[in-house]
Amino acid sequence: MPVNETLSGYxxxxxxxxxxxxxxxxxxxxxxxxxxxxxxxxxxELVGVGVPGSSAAGSPAAGSPAAGFTPAGSTGAELTESTSLTDTGDEDRASAGSLRWARIAQLFVMVAFVFQAAALVLRGIATDRFPWGNMYEFILASTLLAVGAGLVFLRKPALKVAWPFVLVPVLALLFFGGTHLYSEAAPVVPALRSYWLPIHVSIISLGSGIFLIAGVASIMYLLRVWQPQGAEHGYGAGLARPLPHADTLDRLAYRTTVIAFPIFGVGVLLGAVWAESAWGRFWGWDPKETASFVSWVLYAGYLHARATSGWGAKKAAWINLAGFAVLIFNLFFINIVVSGLHSYAGLN
Structure with a gap:
């Protein structure tokens, strides 16, 4: 079927x-x-909400909301009871002076998400196939799902400060994909004309998108523990001060990894099934298969370390970042620097 150039242009x-x-x-x-x-x-207000360590004549105790540890309007019960995915007591902590910019950023992200989804759908309609047959389309799909994961997991006011950390890698990947990896809309190579393509790639892209949020959360966690909350001076204080409590970020990284890990694992297993039908073997230690296995092992190591009392959250966060680095290299760059059976990047 010929490509619809008009829809491709749109x-x-x-x-x-x-x-x-x-x-x-x-x-x-x-x-x-x-x-x-x-x-x-x-x-x-402190006396009214019953925060310990406050009095009419004294100054707020360290760790009280007035010391910058919890948001306005929070109560003592919120400090001890966790009721949502990442709640550690300061989920509703927000800026006192610039919240409108967070709303503006959220609006731009949502509208951009719609346009990015439209770009993917229009390319699929223009080529009459699922639109992830080359590296440009794969980056478009993966970053779309990463932004979607951000819209889901970063809803709380305290987590809206994470958007710069999410958008920088998303924009870097989109820029690289749109300039160096762009391919004209065209039919896929025969090896990719399989019903396994949308299944395998969609699951891998979804897991990778959620892993991006987990990686960003670990980066912010390390920034927070490097510069403790409430510190007003010192190198990096301005960078770390807006970040929520380290426990909030640790939970966000852990629970998003818990969600993404089985999704990514299923994607790898289904890729092995597709490999058996296409190449006559489930596993052949192709560079992309090997890197996928390494990243899967690292994420398994992170979950084990995070759940083991002998490991601290800080050490576990470094393992999480190592897994994320291997994942990014594998999914987006290994086809460029290494030739293998998965070299369908559309670069030739």
């Missing part, structure tokens, strides 16, 4: 529009991050 236009909107979202989120300041509670 797909490229939607991609460029999404990229521009993501840039605006990054700028707005950086303004929110840079202008972040914790709301302070008055003495009367």
């Amino acid at each position: 797909s490229d236009l939607a991609f460029r529009t999404a990229f521009g909107l993501y840039v605006l979202a990054l700028l707005a989120s950086m303004i929110y991050y840079a202008g972040f300041r914790v709301a302070k509670l008055s003495e009367r």
Whole structure:
């Protein structure tokens, strides 16, 4: 079937529009991050919510909301009871002065997400196939799911400061994919004309998108423990101050990894099934297969370390970042630097 050039052109236009909107979202989120300041509670508000260590005549105790550890409007019960995915008591902590920039950034992200999805769908309709047959399309799909994961997991006010950390790698991958890996809309090579293509690639892309949120959470966690919350001075204090409590970030990294790990594992297993039908073997230690196995082992090691009392969360976070680094290299760059059976990047 010939390619619909008109729809292909609209797909490229939607991609460029999404990229521009993501840039605006990054700028707005950086303004929110840079202008972040914790709301302070008055003495009367502190006594009213029953925060220990506060009195009408004394100053707030260390760790109280007035010291910048919890949000305005929080209660003592919120500090001890966890009721949601990443709640450690400061999920509702938000900037006292620049929350509107967080809303603007969120709006830009949502509109850009729609345009990016439109770019992927239009390319699929233009070529009459599932639109992940080359590296450009794979990056488009994976970053779309990463942004979608961000919209799901970063809803709480305290986690909105994570958007600069999410958008920077997303924009870097989109820029690299749109400039160096771009392929004209065309039919896929015969080896990819299989019903396994949308199944395998979709699952791998979903797991990878959620892993990006987990990696970002570990980066922020290491920044937070490097510069303790509440520190007003010292190298890196300005970078770390807007971040939520380290426990919040640790939980976000752990629970998103718990979700992504089985998804990615199923994607690898289904890839092995496809390999058996296409190449006559389930596993052949192809570079991409090997790197997938290494990243899977690292993520398994992270989950084990995170759940083992002998390991601290800080050491586990480094393992999580190692797994994320191998994952990024494997999914996006190994086809460029290494030739193997999975070399369908559309670069030739």
